[in-house]
Amino acid sequence: MDDVTDPIWRSGPVRAALDSGDPGAVVRSVREAHHLTLAELGARCGYSSSTVSRLETGRQPLRDVKVLRSLADALGIPAHLLGLADTSVRIVPIRSPAARVGSIPRPDEETDPMRRRTLLAGLGGLAGSTLLGVPAAAVADPLAALEATLLAPPAEIPASATAAGLDREVAAARAVFQHGRYAEVAAALPRLLPIAIAAHTHHPGGRHAANLAELYTLSTELLVKVGHDHLAWTTADRALQAAYASGDILAAAIARRAWGRVLRRAGRAETANRLVIDTAADLQHDLGRGPEFLSVYGSLLSTAAYTAATSGDRDAAHTIIGEAADAARRVGADANHRATAFGPTGVDLYRVSIARALGDPGIAIAIAARINPAAIPTVERRGQYWTDVARAYHQWGKPERCYRALLAAEQATPDEVRHRGHIQQVTGTLLSHPSTAGLPGLRAFACRVGIAA
Structure with a gap:
């Protein structure tokens, strides 16, 4: 099926895709020319239909040699049309650029010097x-x-x-x-x-x-x-x-x-x-x-x-x-x-x-x-499960249930609540909330997570 004299290579959609230089568009046009569904192509390659969709539309970049070869083989696309000529398969991904010690990323909601x-x-x-x-x-x-x-x-x-x-x-x-x-x-x-x-x-x-x-x-x-x-x-x-x-x-x-x-x-x-x-x-x-x-x-x-x-x-x-x-x-x-x-x-x-x-x-x-x-x-x-539950209850405006989930998290592993900035933020909110400030043990819990109550 990799014969370039096949009529599909002369069809308008396929030629337009080839002219675009977009490998995802080439894959999509050839797949459609062969009347294959996303699921059918995925089954040939061992990918899910949603993965194939992301590859075709560019939401997942189509540049890995192994992935390109599998699609080319499944659809009979000549290797050179996907830029694969004289390219060997990459076994381990190319490493990312070295990080600089002096480069300090922007902290997120969990950053807290108290930790x-x-x-x-x-x-x-x-x-x-x-x-x-x-x-x-x-x-x-x-x-x-x-x-x-x-x-x-x-x-x-x-x-x-x-x-x-x-x-x-x-x-x-x-x-x-x-x-x-x-x-x-x-x-x-x-x-x-x-x-x-x-x-x-x-x-x-x-x-x-x-x-x-x-x-x-x-x-x-x-x-x-x-x-x-x-x-x-x-x-x-x-x-x-x-x-x-x-x-x-x-x-x-x-x-x-x-x-x-x-x-x-x-x-x-x-x-x-x-x-x-x-x-x-x-x-x-x-x-x-x-x-x-x-x-x-x-x-x-x-x-x-x-x-x-x-x-x-x-x-x-x-x-x-x-x-x-x-x-x-x-x-x-x-x-x-x-x-x-x-x-x-x-x-x-x-x-x-x-x-x-x-x-x-x-x-x-x-x-x-x-x-x-x-x-x-x-x-x-x-x-982490209990801290996520606590944060969801906090987001939902249910402070008492939030506090109970925090205590469950502490019981599971004290270090998980002791070290997390978002737990300190949630606990500080509970301390100032009129309906929970007097909950039994809340102030002692706040001290354990690093908040001076």
Whole structure:
């Protein structure tokens, strides 16, 4: 079917599309010339009909070689007509430009200087315990120690750099984070990062690079939690570099997702979504390789849907989260492949966030009501569930229910309420509200989240 003498190449719509130089228009015109529906073309390529629609209309840029080749093969389009002549398939995406340490993104609603104090208070409460190998009492300010490690790495390479237990320690740090114990992770990272850097220095690439990428990604997620966006900007870029060095396509996708979240918080939602959606498209041919690929793919789509919602793009948010739900159904039960906590419940959690971001608190609460909190795979996500419920009730003008949800979030993981700027803002509003200012325990709760009541 790739014979350029075929009559379809002389048809008006196809020739107009070829003259336009728009690959999406070429795909659409050839598909229609062959009387194929979006769903039929999608079935040939392994894409959903909505993905094909986005590619054809330019809402999802059609520039990835792998995607172009799959469409060309499915439709019999000669490769050179889509600019594919002498172009090899890209296995790992080209890295984004390096971030500059001096570039400080615009803070969003969660930025609050009080969070350093609340993090220190949380760490102080852990004195005497062991934090992933670091005694709590020995760490005066974990954020300062992490910042020093990131901006001025130790000159000497640790002797334990190539220890066989590094995989285990990195996995343990991720597990502690997902258990909602952020202060412990903040205390451990200044020790783990130099070890991982040294291991990658001695034995570049492979598993050592993947471990370093995971630690930088974990650092990014932690710094986002505590509002240190300027450092998150740096760690997200370093996570990408290490992930690409590892040769692990999923590590690269996870790092790009974290980078997309940082870009969104920097006020660059359009760039963030282009990055995340392109990354998801890169994975589409590999979804049959197992639940890890489906889980990372679905997590990327969930992030893209929420980003669209924060920009007020209701249609895109609902369309993309629908595709994430399709991936969740293919995964089956809720799981935690590649630390994504992705599955049907995970998608519903994003639906709550999306409804709230779109200004639909009643819908957010209705969705939340069908979620069993005990079924949420990680403590961190359980805490986020309750904080989202609290914010939706606050948005809806139901302060007493908002307060009860905040207490549930604190019970799930105290660090989730202690470190989040939006929780401090909501709590401050409750303190000043005539119907809730006298609620039992509210002032004590305010003190615990860092508000002087």
